[in-house]
Amino acid sequence: MEFDDKVPIYYQIKTVIYDQIIAGQLAPxxxxxxxxxxxxxxxVNVNTVQRALREMIDEGVIIxxxxxxNFVTDNADIVEQLKEKLINRYLKQFYDRLxxxxxxxxxIIDEVTAYIERQGxxxxxxxxx
Amino acid sequence: MTTxxxxxxLNYRRNLKKILTNVSLTLSGNKIVGLLGENGAxxxxxxxxIAGVAKNASGTISINDETDPATRKSLISYSxxxxxxASNKRISEIKAFYQQVYPDFDEQKYDQMISFLKLDxxxxxxxxxxxxREKFVISLTLARQTSVYLLDEPFSGIDSxxxxxIINSIIQWKPVDSLMxxxxxxxxxxxxxxxxxxxxxxxxxxxxxAADVIREESGQSIEDYYESLYGExxxxx
Numbered sequence: 276m277e278f279d280d281k282v283p284i285y286y287q288i289k290t291v292i293y294d295q296i297i298a299g300q301l302a303p304x305x306x307x308x309x310x311x312x313x314x315x316x317x318x319v320n321v322n323t324v325q326r327a328l329r330e331m332i333d334e335g336v337i338i339x340x341x342x343x344x345n346f347v348t349d350n351a352d353i354v355e356q357l358k359e360k361l362i363n364r365y366l367k368q369f370y371d372r373l374x375x376x377x378x379x380x381x382x383i384i385d386e387v388t389a390y391i392e393r394q395g396x397x398x399x400x401x402x403x404x
Numbered sequence: 405m406t407t408x409x410x411x412x413x414l415n416y417r418r419n420l421k422k423i424l425t426n427v428s429l430t431l432s433g434n435k436i437v438g439l440l441g442e443n444g445a446x447x448x449x450x451x452x453x454i455a456g457v458a459k460n461a462s463g464t465i466s467i468n469d470e471t472d473p474a475t476r477k478s479l480i481s482y483s484x485x486x487x488x489x490a491s492n493k494r495i496s497e498i499k500a501f502y503q504q505v506y507p508d509f510d511e512q513k514y515d516q517m518i519s520f521l522k523l524d525x526x527x528x529x530x531x532x533x534x535x536x537r538e539k540f541v542i543s544l545t546l547a548r549q550t551s552v553y554l555l556d557e558p559f560s561g562i563d564s565x566x567x568x569x570i571i572n573s574i575i576q577w578k579p580v581d582s583l584m585x586x587x588x589x590x591x592x593x594x595x596x597x598x599x600x601x602x603x604x605x606x607x608x609x610x611x612x613x614a615a616d617v618i619r620e621e622s623g624q625s626i627e628d629y630y631e632s633l634y635g636e637x638x639x640x641x
Binding site for chain 1 (some may be wrong): 578592596
């Protein structure tokens with residue numbers, strides 16, 4: 276796993292795990308790998324994984340069960356909120372950039388629609404080949 | 405118990421030349437600390453003093469409050485480049501020697517590491533490539549169960565595949581409550597596994613900071629931050 280060394284590593288670990296939860300690779304109630312195993316697979320320090328886990332536990336997304344390990348919450352509302360938060364964050368970055376270029380809201384919508392259509396074609400082609 | 409290394413007012417000269425001046429440093433907990441600095445900055449000297457191999461410095465060094473060099477030696481596993489070993493010795497012979505000398509040598513752990521690193525125990529020291537030799541050194545160093553591990557430039561001049569394997573071994577086999585210090589003059593390759601960095605510059609500790617604090621405060625990579633300490637004016641490359 277390649278990290279961006281300008282961004283705190285614990286934060287990037289959280290992002291990786293949250294992405295997996297939202298994409299469904301980690302399902303509600305799933306057990307996370309052991310701390311050291313996570314550290315090895317991400318090539319990071321055990322302490323950094325622990326810090327990321329602490330924050331995810333504080334945010335309610337990961338549930339720690341003493342002696343059993345760490346689990347993804349089975350509270351669907353929390354996962355849904357997490358998803359909303361991430362969507363909003365990415366939209367904000369995207370919108371702010373285009374807005375700074377003085378592109379109108381209507382044009383942004385049109386461009387996005389056209390872009391998605393092109394992507395759809397691409398995906399269809401890939402699926403056929 | 406978590407390990408604490410305390411260095412206070414350390415001064416060291418060699419042939420009237422100042423090597424280290426007023427070095428004070430407290431490292432606590434179960435961390436991995438990067439000891440950075442240019443070639444010749446005094447990183448190896450500091451490691452040798454901590455390990456009790458180099459002597460005659462003024463100031464104090466303690467590990468878990470122990471200052472006696474002999475006691476300190478037993479608490480530290482210091483990577484040894486095996487310069488004192490005859491080059492016709494086999495890996496298995498050198499391992500047997502370590503096992504005899506160090507009562508804290510954990511054979512099971514050693515076996516796990518050499519199988520992970522794919523070392524062939526029948527090979528002679530002289531036949532090992534630089535990367536393989538370093539893998540062997542790391543296996544010997546980590547096989548000891550100690551409070552402190554000192555790795556002196558374990559990555560210099562080795563290929564990236566070996567480097568990755570060594571980094572993985574460190575993550576897997578460093579005991580949880582031990583302190584590890586890794587010296588290097590390239591930081592980017594080890595930055596993701598460091599909790600803290602200590603920079604030695606102008607014979608003393610110029611910086612001691614948590615890696616994620618640097619990223620958070622400056623928005624810089626550890627390497628950029630480290631390079632910014634030198635500026636362009638006094639670059640002597």
